[in-house]
Amino acid sequence: MLKELTIKKCDLLLNIFPNFLLGVFQRLEKLIVADCASLEEVFQIQVQGLDIEETYVVSSQLREVNLVRLPKLKHVWTKCREGNISFENLKIVFILECWSLKSLFPFSIAKDLQQLERLGIGKCGLEEIVSKNVEVSDEQEIWLAFNQLFFLVLGNLPYLTCFYPGMHRTTWPKLKKLRIYNCRRIKIFGHEESQIGQSLFLIEKVIPQLEEVSFSHDDIAMISDAQFEADLFYNIKFLRISCDFNVPTIFPISFLRRFYNLEGLEVVSCNFKELASFKSDACEDKDMIITIPKIKKLKLNAVNNIRHIWKQGSPLDHICASLECLELWQCGNLNNLGLELSFSENLTTLDVLKCNKMLELITSSKARSLVCL
Structure with a gap:
């Protein structure tokens, strides 16, 4: 057969x-x-x-x-x-x-x-x-159970407006990896029971079980304004952040404090000019950085306004202290990496793709510190 x-x-x-x-x-x-x-x-x-x-x-x-x-x-x-x-x-x-x-x-x-x-x-x-x-009638609620689904990707679906065109509930008890991006007509996350049917997922129900998740600028704003349990994001190891190109924004560095076990960060299609900086010289800002986890992988994809990644005194000194993998894709204005010696020692993978204004990749003095590359 x-x-x-x-x-x-x-x-x-x-x-x-x-x-x-x-x-x-x-x-x-x-x-x-x-x-x-x-x-x-x-x-x-x-x-x-x-x-x-x-x-x-x-x-x-x-x-x-x-x-x-x-x-x-x-x-x-x-x-x-x-x-x-x-x-x-x-x-x-x-x-x-x-x-x-x-x-x-x-x-x-x-x-x-x-x-x-x-x-x-x-x-x-x-x-x-x-x-x-x-x-079934329009007033009748239906249930859809995806009891074994652990991996869901929805990307570049510009006309998607709903999961199901009627009253419904969904269950995803084993979902671990959730990647959703460029689906602007559908609300991905809600945080109130009244939003069932209006959003694809309720944050309180799905986030605690996830190991990988994608957030848009609007998701971050909604989460930042709401009050959630401190350990809600405890299991997330990989975070993907994407923003509309037309929305000028500052990288939400303080948002990362919620992710105690974060290992990887991907930033996609954003207008950030700097990946991390202090809003002021206030001691509380610098003390806050200590609460952000140290990541092992960092990827920037189509972050077109950024010119350099690190500068002296950047919060990335702490966040990337254990960095093992750095990927830079389609960052059109990036002209140098500015790799700091303090966290280049652990770097095993460096991937640079279509960064057309790159003038200097690594200086000879800093290249000597890349012993694991």
Whole structure:
């Protein structure tokens, strides 16, 4: 029996699984489809008003789905009634560059995704993740449980406005890594019970279990204004901060105090001129730095206004004292690193990409201290 199917660059193909073939391929475990210019459907469950459920019972063994660069894809699954079609064994779903796709899962599929572990969606035209259940009223609240999901990425989804277009609750008991960026039409985090349905996650419920998280400028402002338990962010080891290019802002250095076990920091698409500086010479500002954890990895990506990373007396002297990995990508105005000898001794990885105004990487005197690089 066929276990894995890969289809690439078949530009005349309109669908992968016509309704009469679904049962034949129910043993399939992995599906990869890429660069098919005309593809509109993957699983064609309904054709011209004829429901496959009337004649077929399909329990798919499919575990992984990867769909990449399918510009005309409208449906992964055509809408189907509950009962005869099941994809309950799905563990991995990744969708990339499918701009005609407006919704990913029909409700009848989503409700059975108890084994789903990883979900990634990027650069798509999605307006919702799960489509409306037409069999319930607008006043009826539905539950969606993703009990095994530990990795969720939603990126560059400019039209995404909701997870589900109706009253709903979601549970994510094993979620560990949450990366969400450039999804400006949907509210990611809320912190009041009244915001259920308005935001994708409640901070009090999801943050304590996370090890990796992404925050926007608005998320940071909301969290900074609210009162949370001191240990709410205790388990987070990797933090990603992104901001709108049009919002001039100062790097929220004091915000990092909440992350006691932080190991990695990534700053993306921000207008910071300096990565860290004191607002004044006040002793309390400098004392505050001691409460910020020392990170092992720092990445700057598209931080275009920054010209240098370190200067004398910078708070980074403390924050990066144990730095092992430094990545600098697409920082268009960065002209030198200014690496301090005090924390270059532990550096094992230095990655510089598309920093076109870089004049000096490392001086000869400082290069001698990079014994681990």
